[in-house]
Amino acid sequence: MKKLLITLNVNGRDVEFACAPNQTLLDALRLDLALTGSKRGCDDSSCGACTVEVDGEPMLACTLLAAACEDRRILTVEGIAEHGALAAIQKAYGEWGGAQCGFCTPGFMIAVHSLLARNPDPSEDEIRAALGGNLCRCTGYNQMYQAVKAAIDAEKAGRRAF
């Protein structure tokens, strides 16, 4: 299969690379761009570990073609930290036990990021619904809600959540 030369905008930077037309965005990120933060947990869009933002919408990179994302803004977990420091939500996930093994965490970071971008002050039900597409096998989710709330409080206290 002849490869296409495409340009992706990932975490604010344009990257040009050759990609097979059937290559998934997840493989492009992990193998071609060495952005291994997005994880491969299922390959069939059932776990959410590969969630990235495409033009502000959370999408599953494992079932998205890289070539279809040309000229779109892609945000991966590597782009969440701000100015080389942990974003409030990343710090809160650590402090509140939102991440245990951490394999699902990149997906949750993106899910929370897009939730707070849409809705800066979500209710507990809204948080649950927003996290509903991501699976975690370690935490039972309870501590994640606390982490999200703590991050929102931190933001209100003057520190941006992202």
Place this chain on the structure above:
Amino acid sequence: MSEFSVIGKPVALVDSAGKTTGQGKYTDDLSMPGMLIGKILHSPLPHARIIGIDASRALALDGVVAVAVGADAPNKYGILPVGHDETALAVDKVRYVGDNVACVVAESEAIAEKALELINVRYEPLPAWFDPEDSMRAESDLIHEQRPHNMEKEYHHVFGDPAVGFAEADTVIEGRYVANEVTHAAMEPHSTLAAFELDPQTGLPGRLTVWSSTQVPYYLQHKLSIVLEMPMSQIRVIKPLVGGGFGGKSEVIPLEIIAAVAAREARAPVKITYTREEVFWAHRGRPRTIVDLKTGVTREGKITAVAAKVIQDGGAYCSYGVVTILYAGALLGGALYQIPNFQYDGYRVLTNKPACGAMRGHGTVNARFAFESQLDEAARRIGMDPVEIRRRNLLSPPCVTVNGLRVQSYGLPECIERVAERSGWRERKGKLPRGRGLGIGCSHYVSGAANSIIRSDMPHSTVNIKIDRDGGVVVYTGASDIGQGSDTMVAQIAAETLGCSLGRVRVVAADTDLTPIDIGSYSSRVTFMNGNATLRAAQAVKRQIAEAAARRMNCSSEDVVMRGDCVWNRGAYGDEGPGAAEEAATVAASGRVEGQILRGSVQQKRAEEGPKDKMTFEEAVVAAIDFHGALGGSGSYAPPAEARGGKYKGSGVGPSPAYSYSAQVAEVSVDEETGVVTVHKIWAAHDCGRALNPVAVEGQVIGSVWMGLGQALEEEMIWKDGLLMNPGLLEYRSPSAAESPEIECIIVESVDPEGPFGAKEASEGSLAAVIPAIANAIHDAVGIRLREAPFTPERVLAALRGQQPEARKIRLAGNVDPTQPATFREHGGSLCYKGRGPARHALDPALRRKAARGNAPKPKDDAR
């Protein structure tokens, strides 16, 4: 000022930033120059002889480098010394759908996948065994020739006199309980990268380095040495971040060996990562378990005797099977309640399905479901409150149970009390409207097995600590952090003992070249055993520092206090040390003198003329290095002899230096129209000895309660003629955020006399209590007793209909009472579909028996 400065405080896991930023590397995130990708060809048949493998077409494909087959590495291995029955790739037979047949090594995953289709394997199908109760009667077509009747292991234990015990009982309850098969489904699919180094002396491939998602680097090193016929010293196993284990990575998984064999065949680094479907086939989860249980109680609620017959559907290989079947008995009979007479008959049976192994709450969970459900029935029979009957059967520690388990710290009474209080049990139980109910369950678990898998006098954990002149503490530990936070635990214990801040401590973990032997992260042993080894290593270093500091401060080393990055003479400042303000000044000053310390001790000595009463941590470290020449220490831990159990056959499994305890109350509602069970809230009290890091303890307790909740309500591996019907995360129905209830964790601290700072396990003990707590709550809500888990809407509805008058009964279950399953089935699905599934394999033993009786249905499918 509290008793401790580092432990007992919630701290973020030391590796959490790597996880939240995506910078942390898991095995599949690693790559090497020239690395190739391996893909495994799996068997499509549950039981068959391999006649021949023709890989020539695959090898001819552009981009394919090598194909490995069973003959390339025929040595047998297995996690247990008594269960060496696996080979890296099938040698003569395949034993389950998904068994490993060949491995293609290619330049990319896509090429490897294409090559798999070009391998031609000729099989001779053999009759397969799917039902353990059938399999136990097998005379021919055995799964392993050395195991007659496909019996992996059976045990028959009698403690006390059960016959007398049952005679003393006022009421005896019997029942059959079935818990279907579940799997870990850790978020990270297993992955291994193997690479050989060329030996400069011989010019040939020499040392092997393996990066793998494992809970047991040391055992992996050991099994690799058996299969590859290399000395262990030539093999280095490194554990990167592991994305969850739950027991699924606590033994050597085929891909770990296959990757090394493939790297040897391909003469290049090879990485193999399972797909999610392959993870389900690799399995090693909790076996489907049938428990025939009999309990005798007096009118006063005292348990007089318990008899249990447990059959575990173990799958095609031994795996941890012998240990699993022993755990089921040992912890059913011992260390939770006072049971004077106990009989146990355990059968671990081989079947043609993926091997079952260790899963969170290893061996105890399904037996605990049966027992706690039956105790609830007993309470009802004698008209006693379920909380009260549990309180009447408590142990009085310190004691040794009838089956030889030593119990010291015992927080169960407080767990029961706290959970009853928080859930409003006394005010609300029995007063909720129909359809809503409360149920209680209790459970416990070992804090590490007192006897290691490979019997020896070797310490179970060893830890080294090194401190440099700048006061940086490096802890070298073999403990494998799989997300439970063991690196953080080790750092906390080292910092607390040395009296320094957590930020000084760096943990180097689970790299067999760098870290001393630790037997791995399983049986909840890491905090207790590796924690104790860390404590001892830190104490050894602390003694050296104190000795040197004492010389500087002109006091005895017993008077040296180290705390909060500060070292002082107790004679001058007492136990509390220089005041907080002064302490802060010292810490600030310590930054200033850092450069001098690095330049050497001459300037340092000059800066501190005359004796002093306090020093910074760095100053004390420099003094110790100047005095001793080098500063380092080792510590190890082996469980004490008196905690290692009785003398009977099988007594090695169950004993532990300490047990954790849990009591839980679940509040559920049952929709009588749809059969859907909703769990509203679970209160879980867990006795973890001492909570070294409360946020991590809560995370572990909530996580295990949640995992038990999944097994109680939805999760189930469904089999049809040896083929897994739901090998995906959606189909397996792991609960999502939207379906998961609030879980309130109540930490009970019983402070164990032997644990590090009194700590015990926190990660497994809470799982088992959830399932019976929910079963009991369902009974409280609508009066049905569910004896088969999970409690799916089908099972709930069938049981509800079973309550209704005959005329209204819909015979969904075909005359089978789903609440009292009498026969075992080859698939874990609902009894409703018994006998109505797709066509059977032509050589299915069930069909042969029917043929012998003369009413064989014509097989529709030869399953080839």
